[in-house]
Structures are given as C-alpha cells and as structure tokens.
Amino acid sequence: MRVLVTGAAGFIGATLVDLLRRRGTIGGRAVTALALVDQSVADAGDALAISGDLAEAATLRAIADFQADVVFHLAAVPGGAAEADPALGRRVNLDASLSLFELLAASGRRPVLVYASSIAVYGANLPDLVTPQTPLRPPLTYGAHKQVCEILLADFTRRGAIDGRSVRLPGIxxxxxxxxxxxxxxxxxxxxxxxxxxxxxxxxxxxxxxxWMSTSRCTENLLHAAVMDVPAGEAARAWPLPVxxxxxxxxxxxxxxxxxxxxxxxxxxxxxxxxxxxxxxxRLDDAPSRALGLRDDGxxxxxxxxxxxxxx
The missing domain is CATH 3.90.25 (UDP-galactose 4-epimerase; domain 1)
Structure with missing residues (x-):
C-alpha cells in the first residue's frame, strides 16, 4: 500500500506520520511506500519528501508520479488565518484541494482519500442535538471551503473516480x-x-x-477511516468524529x-x-460514526x- 500525506509537517500531519511509521500498516495491510507533502518536511527519513505547494505544477507532478493507494489530505490554512486572508484561504483550502481531487481522479486508480474536514461546517445557533440531518451553515470562510470540498469529494466518489471519506474534526x-x-x-x-x-x-x-479530541485519537480515527466499511448508498460520505x-x-x-x-x-x-x-x-448524534468504528477518547x-x- 502506497500512502501519501498532505500537510505532513503540521500538528496533526506529523502525529499521523509518526503513527504510520510505528505501525507500518493500515487495516492490516503493510505500508510499502510513504510520501510526505508539505512546504517544509523537516525529516522525511525513508519516505519521499515532496516539498511544495499543492497549487504548484511540480508538486502535483510528483504526487501523480507517486501513484498513491491511500491519501490523507490534511493541508489547510486554519480558520483564523483564512478569515484574515480570504484569498489565501481559497487558494489553499479550496482551489488546491480541488486540484488534488482532479489529479487523483485522473489517475484511474480510484485511490482512497481521507479528507480532514471540520465541525466548522455546522456553524453557530445549533439545535440542542446535532444530527446527520442538521443543516450546515458555516459562519466562517474556513468552514465554507470545508463544506464545498466535502460536496466535491462526494461527487468524485459518486462518479467512481475516488473513494472519498470526509471526517469532520472537532477541537483537537x-x-x-x-x-x-x-x-x-x-x-x-x-x-x-x-x-x-x-x-x-x-x-x-x-x-x-x-x-474535544486528542491528536493521538484523531490520527487513529484517520487511519481507521481509510479502511472502514462505508454503507452502500451513503451519498454524503462525511461523518463527524465521535466527541x-x-x-x-x-x-x-x-x-x-x-x-x-x-x-x-x-x-x-x-x-x-x-x-x-x-x-x-x-449534544452530537455521532451514532453513525461510532457504528463505523470511529471513537472518542473515552x-x-x-x-x-x-x-x-x-x-x-
């Protein structure tokens, strides 16, 4: 299994890479090659370091050449920074994500793509219980871009080009x-x-x-999301992590x-x-996520x- 991680030098990305290296497997399948994508990967070790922006042609070519079976897409400009610089937020959180989706779809390999979405898609003034039917009303640019990417990834999945799985991260x-x-x-x-x-x-x-969720529990959930059995006919392909x-x-x-x-x-x-x-x-109704094997810190x-x- 060939695995690629974007945002590999970030807080969650670095923890995920460490977990991948320690376990060496995802769902019992051996990780045979690992590629780390970030503008600065401090120590790639025996992994392939792809240093650059997802909007850059050279970075996309290197990703295409790697031919990943599983991709963890974590690269993002965080909420406060995206709100302060909407153009940067769009370039990284929306445009670069779409470029990655299109690249992977064009490969013909139908890779699994685990997308780190966010509870920022829900918004404020929520009902007493958030359910899978609760309308999404993101109050910030960051959440809006996350919602758009969820929709686009679900559409690529519907067309059979990518096996997309969006997981909505809480406060990590x-x-x-x-x-x-x-x-x-x-x-x-x-x-x-x-x-x-x-x-x-x-x-x-x-x-x-x-x-709330710890980063170690978050990364365990990300690994599980790559191999969990998604119910047939699941159109949205997006789940909140249990919290x-x-x-x-x-x-x-x-x-x-x-x-x-x-x-x-x-x-x-x-x-x-x-x-x-x-x-x-x-309160959050995360029963569908728990049924798929995702879990909180206990x-x-x-x-x-x-x-x-x-x-x-």
Missing amino acids: VARPGNGTGLVSAFMSDILYALRDGKPFVCPVGPASTAW LRLSMAEVITTCAKLYGADRQQVTFQPIPGVEAVFGRYP SADALVRRALGEIE
Missing part, C-alpha cells in the same frame, strides 16, 4: 502554542497552563461547551484532579464572537492525559 488538542492562526487555540493553551501552574485568561465562560462534549469548568476540574491545578489560575474574559462559535456546542481524564502526551 493539545496544539503547541505557536500562533497557528486557530481561533480555537485556547482549548490547547488552557491544558498547558493548568498542567504547568501558569495563569490563563479564557476567552469563553466556564459553562461554555466544546467538542467528548465538555464544558470549560469540567476541563478545569479534570486538570485540578490530575495536576493539582488551582482553579484560580483561570480568569474568564469571554469574547462574544469566540464564545458564539467555539463555546456553545450542543473520558475527560484520558483526553487530557493523551493530549499532553502522557498516554497513547
């Missing part, structure tokens, strides 16, 4: 504090602060709820128990725009410990 933690352009970065920052005994100003209130729905107060209580964190470390200064988009997530304790690299 714990990202390093390196200014990635994610408005939701506070979900990671608070974990580091509470573990390390540092003060933290939270941009959402203590009762604010979000959908833990936790309030900020629950996360703080968990960290207090695990690390002796002082709840007084956290002061709350809610920003209405941030709280409206990232702090009011309702508990708040396990989520935090896995997110901070203490357990796998």
Whole structure:
C-alpha cells in the first residue's frame, strides 16, 4: 500500500506520520511506500519528501508520479488565518484541494482519500442535538471551503473516480502554542497552563461547551477511516468524529484532579464572537460514526492525559 500525506509537517500531519511509521500498516495491510507533502518536511527519513505547494505544477507532478493507494489530505490554512486572508484561504483550502481531487481522479486508480474536514461546517445557533440531518451553515470562510470540498469529494466518489471519506474534526488538542492562526487555540493553551501552574485568561465562560479530541485519537480515527466499511448508498460520505462534549469548568476540574491545578489560575474574559462559535456546542448524534468504528477518547481524564502526551 502506497500512502501519501498532505500537510505532513503540521500538528496533526506529523502525529499521523509518526503513527504510520510505528505501525507500518493500515487495516492490516503493510505500508510499502510513504510520501510526505508539505512546504517544509523537516525529516522525511525513508519516505519521499515532496516539498511544495499543492497549487504548484511540480508538486502535483510528483504526487501523480507517486501513484498513491491511500491519501490523507490534511493541508489547510486554519480558520483564523483564512478569515484574515480570504484569498489565501481559497487558494489553499479550496482551489488546491480541488486540484488534488482532479489529479487523483485522473489517475484511474480510484485511490482512497481521507479528507480532514471540520465541525466548522455546522456553524453557530445549533439545535440542542446535532444530527446527520442538521443543516450546515458555516459562519466562517474556513468552514465554507470545508463544506464545498466535502460536496466535491462526494461527487468524485459518486462518479467512481475516488473513494472519498470526509471526517469532520472537532477541537483537537493539545496544539503547541505557536500562533497557528486557530481561533480555537485556547482549548490547547488552557491544558498547558493548568498542567504547568501558569495563569490563563479564557476567552469563553466556564459553562461554555466544546467538542474535544486528542491528536493521538484523531490520527487513529484517520487511519481507521481509510479502511472502514462505508454503507452502500451513503451519498454524503462525511461523518463527524465521535466527541467528548465538555464544558470549560469540567476541563478545569479534570486538570485540578490530575495536576493539582488551582482553579484560580483561570480568569474568564469571554469574547462574544469566540464564545458564539467555539463555546456553545450542543449534544452530537455521532451514532453513525461510532457504528463505523470511529471513537472518542473515552473520558475527560484520558483526553487530557493523551493530549499532553502522557498516554497513547
């Protein structure tokens, strides 16, 4: 099995590549060749490094020559950065993704493509229970582009050119504090602060709820998505990853128990725009995703410990 990962140097991409190297298989099938696509791949090891932008002809030629059987498409400009620079967001998140879809479709190989979509497609003002029938109303450019790519990938799949599987990623933690352009970065920052005994100003209130997942659980789900048996007639080909729905107060209580964190470390200064988009997530009907073998972190304790690299 020949496997290609775009966005391989990113937070989730690097974790996925590490998991692929440690396991060496996907669904019991050996990974015989691995290609890493990114503008800067620090250490490709024995993998093929394809350094460049997906919008560049040379990068697309190298991808075509690799002839992947499975592609994990993670490359993206994150939400805050895409909102600040819509042209960049479109070029990377929409135009480059479509170029990749067209390239893979033209190969005649019908590769499996696991697309990292986002819960950003749902939007704000959600009902008390989000179901597969809940209308998608993305409030940001990032989410709009993700929704468009889901639709396009489903259409390529309908035509038999690609075996597409879009998975909607929730808040993935714990990202390093390196200014990635994610408005939701506070979900990671608070974990580091509470573990390390540092003060933290939270941009959402203590009762604010979000959908959480550790990066290690996320990458395990991505691998599973490549081999899961998709029900016949599944037209949308898009599923939310199962989540833990936790309030900020629950996360703080968990960290207090695990690390002796002082709840007084956290002061709350809610920003209405941030709280409206990232702090009011309702219950999620993720039964269809669980039926396919996708899963959450199991508990708040396990989520935090896995997110901070203490357990796998």
